Amino acid sequence: MTGRLRIGIAAAVALLLTSSGLLRLLAPGTWVWPIVLAVIVAAASGELFRRLIRPRPLVVLAQAVVVFWYDMVLLAHDEAFAGVLPTWSVFSRLGNLYSTGAHDIRDTFVGGQATSGIAAILVLSLSALAVLVDALAATYAAAPLAGLPLLALYLVPATRSGGGYDWLAFALAAAGYTALLSAEGRDRLGRWGRPLVHAGRQRTGADGKPVAAPKARVDTGPIAATGHQITMYALVLAVLAPILLPTVSGGLFGIGPDSGNGNGNGNKDNGSFSQVLNLKATLASHSEAPVLNYTSTKPEYLRLQTLDEFNAKSTTPWTPDPNAPLNPLPDDGTVSATVPGLTLTNGVQPPTVNVNIDYESHMTTKVTATGLSSLPLPYPAKHVGIPTTGFSYDTNSLAVMGVSTIYDGMSYSATVYDTTSLPPGALANVTGLTPQDMTQFKLGQDLDATGTPSEVVQLAQRIVAGKTNPVDKAQAIQNYFLDPASGYSYTLNVPDNMTGASAMTYLLHEKKGFCQLYADTMAAMARAVGIPARVALGFTPGVQTGGQWQVKEQDYHSWPELYFHGIGWLRFEPTVGIDNTLISGGHGRIPNYSTSTAGSTTAPSQNPTSTTGPSSTASSANKCPVQIRKAGGCTDNNTDTGTAAPAAKSKFSWLGWLGAIPRFLQYWLFGGSGYAIAVRFVLLALLLIACVPMVLRIARRRARGKLASGRRAKGGPEGEDGLDWESADVPSPRRPEEDPERQRILAAWDEVRDSATDLGYSWPVSETPRRSAERIIRQAHLSRPAQDAMGRVTGLAERANYARTLRRPSAPETAPTPALMDDVKVIRAGLAEPVSRRTRIRATVLPPSALAALRERREDFTGRVYERVQGAGSRLRPRGSRGGSGGSGSGESGGSSGSRPERRGDGHGGR
Amino acid sequence: MTVGNSELGYTGGGGGLDAVTAPGPRARTGVGPADLERISATTTRIRTAVETVIEGKPEVVKLAVTVLLAEGHLLLEDVPGVGKTMLAKALAKSIDCTVRRIQFTPDLLPSDITGVSIFDQQRKEFEFKPGAIFANFVVGDEINRASPKTQSALLESMEERQVTVDGTTFHLEAPFMVVATQNPIEMEGTYPLPEAQRDRFMARISVGYPAPAAELRMLDTHGQISPLEELRPVADASEIAHLIEAVRHIHVSDEVRRYTVDLVNASRTSPELRLGASPRATLQLVRAARAAAAMEGRDFVLPDDIQHLAVSVLAHRLLPTAETQISRRTTEQVVAGLVAAVPVPSLGGGAHHSRR
Structure with missing residues (x-):
């Protein structure tokens, strides 16, 4: 070719x-x-x-x-x-x-x-x-x-x-x-x-x-090999880096795992938030497009609309109440002076929060059926300040709607009650519904559970069995979905066109789904056990950046609201993982309504129910990823009363026996899609593989140290003095390579050589021990003691390698020589002195000698495989030029390769 | 038997080792420290003596003494006037033994070297008149000036240490060493040594120009009187024979042997060489290494000895390819390259590949 x-x-x-x-x-x-x-x-x-x-x-x-x-x-x-x-x-x-x-x-x-x-x-x-x-x-x-x-x-x-x-x-x-x-x-x-x-x-x-003469050609092997390696690394890096980078930042800095690929949303400019339950399309786009910003002291769920009508057979089972009682918004903007239905607090209204909202999206919030635009607003709003007129509010749901659109750049304010932190005493007193409730809030439609699959009803009844308080019942249903033991997971990958009934059975059987399925099912279950429920549409609180909360399109959400006598409507959050950006991309907060008045011992605060508001303690608990909770890593469960423990404590408590692993590592390993997890585990495996040379090197050093340090104890200094070496000069009956004394010396020598190689000194195979030692003494500018040590070790190594006997024939009056391994240590210290810190670190982490040993093993292995393959094919053709003199290559490589196979057969011990 | 030709799996060719008697009982235990000291002392004396004549060339002198102890023959090749003949004569004179000098000329006849049978008129029979070769030291000057047939008369005597004239074989005395000089510059009217004869020389040494300081000293000493005249023998033939005997029992480990074979093999497979080194070269390399080790007071050979001697022992036996000649690489450079490439085996571990 x-x-x-x-x-x-x-x-x-x-x-x-x-x-x-x-x-x-x-x-x-x-x-x-x-x-x-x-x-x-x-x-x-x-x-x-x-x-x-x-x-x-x-x-x-x-x-x-x-x-x-x-x-x-x-x-x-x-x-x-x-x-x-x-x-x-x-x-x-x-x-x-x-x-x-x-x-x-x-x-x-x-x-x-x-x-x-x-x-x-x-x-x-x-x-x-x-x-x-x-x-x-x-x-x-x-x-x-x-x-x-x-x-x-x-x-x-x-x-x-x-x-x-x-x-x-x-x-x-x-x-x-x-x-x-x-x-x-x-x-x-x-x-x-x-x-x-x-x-x-x-x-x-x-x-x-005759050996077949090789064809005349330029041997481009080494250059090509280098080029191939560089190219491979570059390609792999180029492919892997984009996959990893967003994920890493998502795990560490709270940016969604799928950020960065959101420019394909075609309906961004003139689309609208679907008011009739097609959340999936909006969520699946994973759009980072901003919807609104708001300033608030606590994260707020921003609701557009409530869906009261339920039709189990329809593919859009939940629809807004077509006959909602709309009242024009008063000029002062007051929506509701009190929290609707709240009577059990003896007239004390919950604290209010001021929210300033900037709408920043081209999307309209228009309800297709009525032609009205919904105002994203937390529930329940006491008061709103809107720059334009023409807005009405639904007296039942307090949703604010108007004929004019919610336009890009619109700013409005609201004062809302915080109903997530009602006192447990009030919640404990919740009783059954009264006819007055039914008429005031049109609860008849909110109790309609017609067509709910019987297994959903039975499940709901099983969950609430034994509980009398409606709040407890509702909390139990929410906890059922969130409990890791139930095995629910978050996914947008669900079939299209499910009816209300089939969506519920799908969720219960497949145990996966997204917010819409969870919200619908919980609402239906609540209705099935006699608690009025409706589905709310809106946004999760979003991400806090600076003083602002930023809500994006991917924060689009739906959740159930349940009515309790004497309390009013309370928000629940059955969607698994909505509080974990790595799982759902959502930024939800899971409410926790407790009816227990026992209080907590650590913090008798004004806020005894464990809310999921802005408090750092609660949010840290809520950040526990679902996967970890499944693994039993979270000991702090959300139904616990009085979790106002110090932040540090809760941080460690949920880790449990996994506490040794840093938290970010867990996020990093277990968060995100399965693909990302797989990539990370592959990386981890690569990291472990990268540690192999270091471990190998350390193990070798240990083994050699153990072998070499035994020498002096046995050989003793009397080997150097007095003893007539001629009479002691009896060649060992053993083969030289089996002589333990020689093995000790050679172990020390190998250690010196590997240390020098690790520290970047070259050690060509064609160099004799003496010349290598001399050169390295010059290169490393070894100090006098190190030079002496090097001389001693080299001399011993020469004798061990090439002499018939180990005894030194001269210099009986020399000073007692230090132990062999001490010499090695002195040499190593001397060698490490002149090299840069980088080289020293590399010598520890990625020692070249161990790499070379690994490569040698690999070559050895491939050589054996090659020989076996060749042996199998030897019947077809005579044995080639490879085995004998290595005549096919150049002279140098021929000589070296010719010597190596013989070495293998020597049965060298100690290595 | 620790030494001998069989160690390299080679028994033919050189007869040098056979000429000396079989090793005595002590040979089995190797060489003792007394022998080593004696070798060291004697060779130091010889070197000192020779260095009074040849200024500033200790390496050359050492190599010459090494070849003497290794029972080899020495080829001195260099430009005129650097002291080739002086070195040969000084070496010969420092030892108390018979020395003959042959000036090789184009009209020199083989019988001038080996000897000739002359008819004795009185006794009516042929009488053998020994030639110049019958000596312990034969200094062959300008060996390439003689015709090939005369040169080849040296062949038998150098390798087999015997001379056969008219069917009668005469053994030569031990020690026997030929030190030949040749001039590579003036090739006009010369007959370059054939490969076969070059192969019989253990080592080829190039004396080289002296350092300026040495040349200055030389002006002082040579100015008044030739130092060669002053040179007195510092050893005798029997002592040299004894040392040669001791050198033979220097230990050569399996690793060093393998290394030598690898090195020689590499010269045979090197693409830069048309002709590699012969098995005789392997033998002589090991023998020279033994002598070198003994001179350093060691009773075993190091790979260093092999490396050190490889160029001198191997280079003159090799024939470069045309490409090598065109690229102006000498065989010395090629051998140095081989030395730098062939891995040194060590006990148990084999060659380690730290950097390639």
């Missing part, structure tokens, strides 16, 4: 890989194959003409003609003369196809089927691109330039499709372009440089047979 042919093929492959992104625009179909064929035709004709014709413009021209001919036969053969010769009508036919396709493109949505016109456009443009890329890359040998048309092609789906930049399409396109560059680089390198491998000379191998 010539280099140019390789480039041509690589160019075709790159084009095909890049064009695979088109599959995101159009549903796969028969239009794919003509494109593939067009690219192949372009590449093949290019290669053919490059061989036949010299002038490069002519090559491109001929190539273009062939490809055009292919297009013509494919698209307009009935217009061509005899099906193969072009006529003028062919051009007009192609032109017609083109304009048809251009028209079709405007009408086709993403993911639709390709019409014949679109297919024609694709085939024509891909053919042109194929000729262009092939001409640039192969004919004009400018492969990097060929990246421009490829980039253009890549950007077509990337900018059109709603999902942003798909990682797979990017990876494929990048891999294709890299392959093209690699082929070109190989060709370019091959043309230059000194040939390192020689041709035409027959050598005789060790076995006497």
